[in-house]
Amino acid sequence: DGGITQSPKYLFRKEGQNVTLSCEQNLNHDAMYWYRQDPGQGLRLIYYSQIVNDFQKGDIAEGYSVSREKKESFPLTVTSAQKNPTAFYLCASSMRTGELAQHFGDGTRLSIL
Amino acid sequence: GNSVTQMEGPVTLSEEAFLTINCTYTATGYPSLFWYVQYPGEGLQLLLKATKADDKGSNKGFEATYRKETTSFHLEKGSVQVSDSAVYFCALEKAAGNKLTFGGGTRVLVKP
Numbered sequence: 115d116g117g118i119t120q121s122p123k124y125l126f127r128k129e130g131q132n133v134t135l136s137c138e139q140n141l142n143h144d145a146m147y148w149y150r151q152d153p154g155q156g157l158r159l160i161y162y163s164q165i166v167n168d169f170q171k172g173d174i175a176e177g178y179s180v181s182r183e184k185k186e187s188f189p190l191t192v193t194s195a196q197k198n199p200t201a202f203y204l205c206a207s208s209m210r211t212g213e214l215a216q217h218f219g220d221g222t223r224l225s226i227l
Numbered sequence: 228g229n230s231v232t233q234m235e236g237p238v239t240l241s242e243e244a245f246l247t248i249n250c251t252y253t254a255t256g257y258p259s260l261f262w263y264v265q266y267p268g269e270g271l272q273l274l275l276k277a278t279k280a281d282d283k284g285s286n287k288g289f290e291a292t293y294r295k296e297t298t299s300f301h302l303e304k305g306s307v308q309v310s311d312s313a314v315y316f317c318a319l320e321k322a323a324g325n326k327l328t329f330g331g332g333t334r335v336l337v338k339p
Binding site: 219 | 261263268269270271272273276316320326327329330331332334
């Protein structure tokens with residue numbers, strides 16, 4: 115079945131460490147997105163990519179970095195510069211034309227030790 | 228810029244009650260509109276969508292009609308079940324592959 119796989123489901127980070135969250139999709143979608151969700155709140159866009167080797171900052175990009183070397187993969191690195199990284203991170207993908215809806219992974223919950 | 232406003236929750240209902248979650252939007256042109264549902268500890272699932280004025284999206288007993296005159300996309304279900312307990316997000320998209328703008332989400336709790 116096609117879908118989006120995020121791993122790991124739970125992730126713990128020590129203060130001062132960088133950590134990378136994985137997102138892989140086999141839907142043949144061109145566009146991919148990273149969102150952050152804090153408890154009881156909506157989703158905020160961190161980064162998005164419309165095409166391989168290109169990506170743009172979203173609303174809250176500071177302290178995060180991404181790469182898009184392959185169409186299927188859009189990893190997110192939470193750097194030590196992100197002072198409040200504890201959150202639920204959601205990856206999504208969509209077509210660039212035609213079907214408009216974004217499809218979401220099951221999320222990664224990041225916590226600071 | 229684009230924005231989506233949802234009614235604040237939590238909304239607490241008894242089983243078989245009627246559910247309405249209000250959603251209004253601000254956008255230029257003709258955005259596509261979506262409702263997503265998030266069950267505890269999971270990602271978002273697309274519930275329904277509408278791409279032009281007067282379109283009605285429907286799925287799993289839920290319905291929403293794209294009302295351009297009132298810039299609204301209210302979600303309704305005639306008879307809720309305990310399994311409908313979740314957080315519901317209204318969202319808009321201006322162009323295919325473009326960014327989604329989400330509302331803040333509305334938590335719904337259905338009691339037996």
